Every structure is written in C-alpha cells, then in structure tokens.
Amino acid sequence: MSEKSPQESQNEEVDLGVLFKAIGESFEKLFRFISNIFKGTFSLIILALKPIVNNFKLVAIILMVSALVGFFIEKVKEPVYVADMLVRPYYDSKYQLSNNVNYFNALIGSKNYAELSVIFEIDSSTTAKELLGFDIEIGPETQNDLIKEYDDYIKSLDSTLAVDVTYEDFISNRDILAGRIFSIKAKSTSNNVFPSLEKGFIKTLENEYSIKLKKRTDSIRKVKRKSYLDELERVENLQKTYLDIKKTESEKDLVKVAGGVLPLIQEKTETKEFELFKEELKIRGALRLIEEEMVDEGQYYDILSSFEEVGAKEKDFFEEYSIIFPALALIILILGYSFIKVFKFIKEYE
Template identity: 75%
Template sequence: MSDKSPHKPQDEEIDLGQFFNAIGNLFEKLFSFIGKIFIGLFSALIFALKPLVNNFKLVAIVLMTTAILGFTIEKFKDPVYVSDMLVRPYYDSKYQLSNNVDYFNALISSENYKELSNIFEIDSLTTAKQLIGFEIEIGPETQNDLLKEYDDYIKSLDSTLAVEVAYEDFIENRDILAGSIFSIKAKATSNDIFPSLEKGFIKTFENEYSQKLKTRTDSIRAVKKLYYIEELRRVESLQETYMEIKKNESEKGEVKLGAEGFIPLVQEKTETKEFELFQEELKIRSSLRTLEEETLEEGEYYDILSSFEEVGTLEADIIDKYSLTFPTLALLVMIIVYSIFKTFKFIKEYE
C-alpha cells in the first residue's frame, strides 16, 4: 500500500495533461475549420468578381446601355395609378365579390371594354380601356378580431380536431375569404377613373343568394322579436300581479291564529319572486337590444368603410423601375453565361 500511494498524483497529472491537450486539439481543429470556411467564401467572392474586373469595360458598357434603355422605357410608359376601397360585405356576398373581381380581370385581359363600360356605367369605351386590373385582399384586422375569428372556428370543429389546430397554424393557412373586411385595389392609367368604379362593386353585393339570405335572416329576427316581446309582456304581467298582492297585504293584512289556532298571532305573507322576475326582464331586454343592433348593423348588404380616392396615387413598385431592374438582370445573365462557359471548359479539359 505504501509503495503505490506516491504514484497517484503523478498519474493524475498525466491524465489532466492529456485532457487539456485533447481540448486544445479540438479548439485548434474548430478554428481551422472556421478559417477554411471564410477562406472558401472569400475565394468564391474573388472568383465571382474576377471576370467582372477582367472585362470591366464590357460590363460597364452593358450596364450603362441597359440602364439607359430602362430609363427610356420608364419615360414613355404610361403611368399606373392605384386606389383602394375597404368594404364589409354581409350575407355571404363576399364570395360573389371574389368571383366578380376575377371576372372583371378576365374582361380586361380579353379587352371586352364594352361589358366593362356597362358594368361600371362608364360613358365611353376609351375610359374603360384605362383599367389595368383589380386585386382583393383581407382588410386591416386587429389582434382581437383574429382571436375572435379563431375562437369561432374552433367552436365549429369537433373537440378532437380542435385540440390539433394551433392559433399560428390557423392564421397562416386561413383562406382570404375568412376575413370580414376586404381591401379592393384598382389599377388604371388614369388617376380620376376610380370614383366611377364604386357603382360596379355595389351591384356585386346585392345578388340573388344574398337577397334570399337577407330575407330569411330578417324573418328569423322578426320571429325572435315577437317571442321576446311576448315573454316581456308575460313577465310584466306577473310583476303587476305580485305588486298587487303586496299592495293588498300591506293595506289589509291577513291575520290568522298561529300554531293550530293558539296564540301568538302570526301574519302570513304570500311568497313572491320579484327579483327573479327582474332578472328575467333584464335578460329579455338585453336580447331585444342585441337583436335590434344586429338588424341595424346588417340592414344593408354591405358597408363601405373607405371609398376609392377621388385621385389615384402613382404606383411605386421596384419591379417597374426598369433603370434598375434591367442592369441587374443583365449582370445576372452575364454571370450565368460566364459560369456555364467555365463549367464546359472544366469538363472538356478534365482528365
């Protein structure tokens, strides 16, 4: 035992030395790997820039030519103006709205300006030819609107399926027609055509299906209103009856002998439920108020939250900046062509 004990610290020092050496080698390999990555990226960048530097004059001429060409096209191209309208359709007329937007775009593509002029009640075909297209998107929504929409969707599902639908997945995958407010964007080459387009969209909301649905909804609301009024009359009648009983008891009083005819005398009062009737009255009146609010809110087929502007704004899209996009595309084409030639040359000379 005494012979082996002096060797233990030396063995521990050897193990620690090997451990630190291993850590040092690991860090050395890691730094070497990171350095190779940076060297590779730098080499790739130099390889990509080398042909541009070697052919600087050609590249400069091509970029300058394409920029001048793009600028010229921008100057002679008709300007594009845009305008938005925010609408809230009722009675499922949003489906007809989506279909009509596609239909209007199809008429523009087929150059059926006569039909467009009839739909939007535009006086001349020349004005109709200024239309470029329409787009429909979900309008602005608050976080509360999204949460309410998600809650309504979850309630419509089976309990086993509702657990699997997360809020983020619902927001990401929901359809455009899931919203209640829609933004209609119109594009035209004229900036004063937009107010006249509103009439065409108004016709969209009042279609055969929405009329049938509104008639059915109004009938259901009328039946509910009659039921609530009848229930309110019944509650008020009971309240009047109980009040009359209380009044009679307070004026006359019914005095009887208590405990099988022996004294003391006890006055017995009729049991009433005024508080329960008052609560029921409040509930009925609240239901009536909610019904009236729904009738007023959805009394029309649509609500226009924001009309088309009188004067459209000039569209500023980076894709339409040809003085920038043309040189960029030309540079990409030159890089791709150079890479293809280098690849063919490498394959050809490969042994």
C-alpha cells in the same frame, strides 16, 4: 492507509497528457476548418470580382447603357394607377364578391370591354379599355378582431376538436374569405376612372342569394322579437299582479291596526319579484341584441372607404428598369465569364 505507487501516478499523468493533446488537436482542426471556409469564400469573391476589375471599362459601359435603356423604357411605358375600396359585406355576399373579382379579371384578359361597360356603367370605347385588373384581400384587422374571431371559431367546434386548434394554427390556416372587411384594389392606366367603378361592386354585393338570405334572416328576427315581446308582456303582468297582492295585504294590515287588533301571526302571500326582475332584464337584453343586429345589418354592405377620386401611381420594384437592367446585365456578364472559364478548363483538361 494505502498510498498509490509511483507507477500508478505516472500512468495517470500520461493519460491526462494524451487527453489534453487530443483536445488541443481537435480545437486546432476546428479552427483550421473555419479558417479554410473564410479563405475559400474570400477566394470566390476575388475570382468573381477579378474579371470585372480586369474589364472595368467594358463593364461600366454595359451597365451605363443598360441603365439608360431601362430609364427610357420607364419614361415611355404607360404608368399604372391604383385605388382601394374597403367594404364590409353582410349575408354571405363576400363569396359572390370574390367570384366576381375573378370574373372581372377574366373579362379584362379577354378584352370583353362591352360587358365591362354594362357592369360598371362606363364607356366601353375608352374607360373600359383603361382597366388593367382587380385584386381582393383581407382588409385591416386589429389583434382584438382576430382574437374575437378565433374565440367564435372555437365555440363553433366540438370540445374534443377545439383543444387541438391553437391561435397560431387558426391564423396561419385562414383563407381570404375568413375576413369580415375586404380591400378591393383596382388598377388602371387612367387616374380618374375609379369613382365610377363603385356601382359595379354594389351590384355584386346585392346579389340574388344575399337578398334571399336577408329576407329569411329578417323574418327570423321578427319572430324572435315578437316572442320576446310576448314573454316580456307576461312578465310585466305577473309583476303587476304581485304588486296588487302586496298592496292589498298592506291595506289589510292598516285596517287591523286601526281597529285595535294586532295579529300575532300574519300569513303573507309568497311572491317572486326578484326572479321576475332578473327575467325581465334577460328578455330586454335579448331584445336589445336583436335590435342592434337589425340596425347593424340593415344593409347588404357597408362601404368603409370608397375609391379615391384620383388614383395613386403604382410603385413596383420589378418595374424599376433603370435598376433591374444593370443588375441583370452584371449577372449575365458574371455567368458568361464563368461559363467561358469552365468550358476552357474542360477543353484543356487531360
């Protein structure tokens, strides 16, 4: 057996010592770097707070004055009231609904109160001038609704394309018109104008295209329903015929037994009652689906929730001036102090 020489062992110990020393120095540099980051951050915070502490009375007065100014503006500013309406449009009237919301906002922006009064059947001199705008967004949806919508979308695609579309991609790429229920938010300076706005949106949902589409859809459904009824009548006639055949064969068997004749082999007519029964169930199921569609989509829209009788006061953080103004004043003071310091440093730099 060969043993390592003392020289080789000493070299290995030296190599390990160098390695551990290098590792220790690396950790020391890392900890020093992290410590410098914390020290630098702390220094910046102190430098930012130092002018505030040194000029505490002036800063306090400015913040108090800005808060009082913001509070005064909040009290003087006319309040904004909002109300929501949930609708489920049929026959692609959602496209007209989206366009008309933009049109209504354009009328409000151009102060065309006469046209607004005609659309919503309201007073142009007072009520129409109180309108501030409309917003439309997808209404409340459950997870089951989204999954069903995704499944319908996948079925409409080619199989090679459907593989690449995930549920997350479908949800992230949906636009507002992909929804089935829509929330319409109205804004006004009056809190009792909202119930009178419903008529204008009803006119929107019953537009020329949706009326034409409903007539065509109803005609197609009537043709399908008649076709299914004719098919159902044919199946019922065949069932009745097979039943008569079975009844006739049973009567023949009874006559032969009563006459004392017992045939060894009795040929039976082949019938398909079970297949006809399954066909009948299939046709009745299709008829039921058509009738459900005719009932569910018998109107151009469904109003799930009307505008509230009294609107709620809108709460917007950016209109909380008693908070926004002091915060802006403090930021301006800090930026101003920093600018002065930088300007002074550049001026005195050699």
